[in-house]
Amino acid sequence: MSGLLYLAWRHLDAHRGRALLVVSCIALALWVPWTASRLAARYDVELRARAEATPLVVGAPGNRYDLTLAALYFRPTELDTVPYSAFEALAAEGRALCIPLHMRFTARKAPIVATSVEYAEFRGLALAEGRDPLRIGEVTLGAGIAERLGLGAGDHLFSDPTELYDIARPPALKMRVAGVYAARGTPDDDAVFVDIRTAWVLEGIAHGHADTDDIDEELVLSRTEDSVAVSGALIEYAEVTAENEASFHYHGDTSLLPLSAVLAVPHSTKDATLLKSGVNARKKRLAVTPTAVIDDLLGVVFRIKRFFDLVGAFLVATTTALVALVFLLATRLRARELVTLDRMGAPRRAAATLVGLEIAAVLAVATAAAWLMTAGTLAVLPDLVASF
Amino acid sequence: MVEKAHRDAGSRLRGVRFRYGRAGDRDAFELAVDDLAIARGEAVACIGPSGSGKTTLVHLAAGILTPEEGEVHLGGARIDGLADEERRRRRALGVGLVFQEFELLDYLSGLDNVLLPHRLAGAGRERMAAARGRADQLARTLGIEEVLGRVPRRMSQGQRQRVAIARALVTEPSLVLCDEPTGNLDPTTADDVLTLLLAEARGRGAALLMVTHDHSLLDRFDRVVDVRELGSAEAGA
Incomplete structure (x- = not known):
């Protein structure tokens, strides 16, 4: 496994441009719905809190x-x-x-x-x-x-x-x-x-x-x-x-x-x-009564958010399909290399493990990047309620 | 006496039958090997027209393919009945392979390509350190020290094949199998590469089976076999 890990890492490193592009696509596809979801939740909590404090x-x-x-x-x-x-x-x-x-x-x-x-x-x-x-x-x-x-x-x-x-x-x-x-x-x-x-x-x-x-x-x-x-x-x-x-x-x-x-x-x-x-x-x-007014208002906001959730899900699904296509084509390009590894005595599932490790690494980096981007966005955004 | 010869053999195929396709199919093909033993330190050339089964023979000897009948021995141990994973493990460390197209991994340096068999076998730190020592020694012998840090696309054809030879020998295998290793090289480079390959294989006590179409090279081998005649009573000339 350590040998395959090494190969996966070297392959990603040698094709870092492509890997970065794929990571960026996945990270962006995750960042949009994650940020929207977190923002909506923050709006909900903060707007309601002030409304509830004002009878x-x-x-x-x-x-x-x-x-x-x-x-x-x-x-x-x-x-x-x-x-x-x-x-x-x-x-x-x-x-x-x-x-x-x-x-x-x-x-x-x-x-x-x-x-x-x-x-x-x-x-x-x-x-x-x-x-x-x-x-x-x-x-x-x-x-x-x-x-x-x-x-x-x-x-x-x-x-x-x-x-x-x-x-x-x-x-x-x-x-x-x-x-x-x-x-x-x-x-x-x-x-x-x-x-x-x-x-x-x-x-x-x-x-x-x-x-x-x-x-x-x-x-x-x-x-x-x-x-x-x-x-x-x-x-x-x-x-x-x-x-x-x-x-x-x-x-x-x-x-x-x-x-x-x-x-x-x-x-x-x-x-x-x-x-x-x-x-x-x-x-x-x-x-x-402010809570009733804000509930009304958020009702509309969350109905719109459901639409954006759907768009976000579609975005994630599309990106997943495209990334899968990229890896499928990349694997086809590597067919000869994978056959060579097989002939040299690599474990039976070496090819699948190698590609799987690369996908896992790309997904892990993309998820971490999306998480950081979401956290960064929420941190640099002005206070939501204050700017409501 | 037979048993001793068996143990000393780097490779042996006995009573082997292998078929591609179904009987009666136009593309059906059968390879028969009555008995082919290659001793350690012996170099055997395998000839035959295209499609006669030379590559199949190499794959059977390496344990990549398993015969329908017969026995395949590697380094004195029978491997045809072993589980797939065990055959792979033995192949990774017991068989060195040299291909016509070199088949180096383009994203690895020369050194990493040489050490690839050990990585595939899951070698630990100590074994990798020892392998690194052997790789350096092979690099000096094969004259590729300067290209170990380069990726294959920055090497000449001859350098690539020498890196491939180092990769085949770094595990000190009992059998080295070569499928037209000089087919893509100019005559001078081909001669150099073959000289190095034979010297290193013999010097390290590895049995060597090389498939070739180049009859001008045959004098350099201890024995020449025609793949079409392996199924007859006499195996080898």
């Missing part, structure tokens, strides 16, 4: 998939907003811990998630450095985005301008990094967290500027006892500092300030049922 999402009536994907995975989408009063009403029912969310803006392409301090506790976000974003204009970064941008507590980050050529829109806001959360392997790692009031500054609903008593009178359009109208030329603060923070204010009814969604964590199953049915019965809002 209820309330938002504006519309597409429940958009609402769930935006609230759970910060997927960019144009959601209709709900007023802040909706959040207050839900909280006032006393059936759930309510967490406001507003996610219309980005900073260096990363989603800005405006929320309250309860969010970090709810998602189990621990601080790696600094503190939560407690003040207007402060951000706390997810671990991934902090690493990508090379930012830490004390650094600054600009929001992405929404309308470059519309001077009526607020400019980019210079925000101070208050802290960085530890990595969790969830979409939170790639988000920029701010206090909900900061989102309203980004919306242009809240703003700060110099006191009207101190500004140039040429910028004052009219002045009465209880109000002052100023020109649009008055420059708003583009950064919140300790000195100007007190000057930030809202105009209009604060209960109408917009939110993208409200996360509700009911105190019991009964509270969850009552809260959801109550919200949906009023029809002004939409309450969804």
